[in-house]
Amino acid sequence: MNKTFVGVDWGTSSLRAYLADAGGKILAVHRSSAGIQQQQGAFESTLGTVLTELAAPPHVPVLMAGMIGSRQGWIEAPYVETPCDAKRLAAGLADVPNGLGRDIRIVPGLCDLSGPAPDVMRGEETQLLGLLRDFPSQYGAVVMPGTHSKWVRVQDGRILGFATYMTGEMFKVLKDHTILGRLMPAESPDDPEAFAQGVDHAGSSGHFLNHIFSARTFGLFDRLPAASLKSYLSGLVIGHEVRAAAGGASGPVAIVADQALAALYAQALQRIGCAHETAPDHIVLRGLSEIARSADLVS
């Protein structure tokens, strides 16, 4: 049995790889911007280079998570359905035939088919298992903010179900491609007060499609300086998300994000009176090691 493995978090725009032991202790690490969008199919040679840089011994297996298992990735790892734990994900690992002489597997994505529309995640499931390994019953819900925020219901170390909110992408297109961005100067430093005002406005009567227009009229009527409108819009969109998604969580909400984004979500959750904690780093590697052990790739 292998005592070490290589864990890879291979997303759309970046790659992180670790040589680690079964407990998730890091022996070597590699980061690059070689996301799957930049690969044009050269996944095997990219991974070969990464393994060389990590000085991974020849027999060590590789476990990958993220968009590398999507239709646009190396091979498609079919979705596993919620509710789900590490054992179910381990049972759904996809084998990757390869010329590197390695045992290479990809963690499947998750789908939630319990709602009126299917929902999917790919990569986040591995982070979730890493978080739940160490804190199986501490959180009532997990938010994983980003281009597509995931709100995850968890219980006793298991992923019960989840919903995607297109918050990050929404903010970006409203800012870059609608009339709302036209009043925003290129230099718009973060403005926590305007952000809070947006979170508050999201709680007023009216629909999202109507509320967003206020990012124009507050500017037109000089109720906010032009340089504050970007933060206001950010607070408004995130405010809508957290108000809709955080209600009913049975315990504090764990925030899984980089520092800057986690701070924004903490502020928004604080503003609506919702208990929250920021999750520790490196949970993706903990998740990979949890799945690797469940699949007997490492021990």
Added chain:
Amino acid sequence: MNKTFVGVDWGTSSLRAYLADAGGKILAVHRSSAGIQQQQGAFESTLGTVLTELAAPPHVPVLMAGMIGSRQGWIEAPYVETPCDAKRLAAGLADVPNGLGRDIRIVPGLCDLSGPAPDVMRGEETQLLGLLRDFPSQYGAVVMPGTHSKWVRVQDGRILGFATYMTGEMFKVLKDHTILGRLMPAESPDDPEAFAQGVDHAGSSGHFLNHIFSARTFGLFDRLPAASLKSYLSGLVIGHEVRAAAGGASGPVAIVADQALAALYAQALQRIGCAHETAPDHIVLRGLSEIARSADLVS
């Protein structure tokens, strides 16, 4: 007193001008794509050409409505506040100093300052007065769909208040600039069934930011053909708007839009069980003549 006047509906991307009598009877008409965006300040010479084409006698006054009165237009006509009728708008007309030897005025836009955020319209107020002139008490609300849909509360020929929904612009940016458009083929013919499915899904539990992701997952899970996703997304966005805005109207909703868009809104309102009627054409000219008479420009 003048028996005729020139009414101009001068928007961002188009211009319509009429030579008409005090009752709004059309004597000559001119249409072009000379919207204010294309003018680079040459408003006076463009209007001069239009007046020549209409063969407007020298003494005839000109009344204009639309974005020509915005900060980006000829001169800014300050907003008049709701509630509002033809008399209030007539009292707020902006004089346009000009070298054409004409009495030229611009109808002010409307603002509604009664809600948690200001709201504004410019051009629609004139259409509304045209509609209310002939049907002062027939409608409980008016929807003016478009890039920025206006939902207007009306009573006894007056405009009580209104709210803007960024529906048209939202649909366009979701389709053209987010992941949702990537599954949609260039050839996506109108699909009324998928549109209805979108209107229905808008009524399911969950937030707009979450619902829109279904336009991806219904495609991923083959629950809708790729060519139907565009109509589905259109129904979803319009469905959100009409469900949020049409509730509580005290009578049928009047739809003010071109034929294709009016048909979509009629379908969505039908689907949610809301009485509606499509407004007649040329209401902008009726509104201009109503305001022109109130201002004693014509009789």
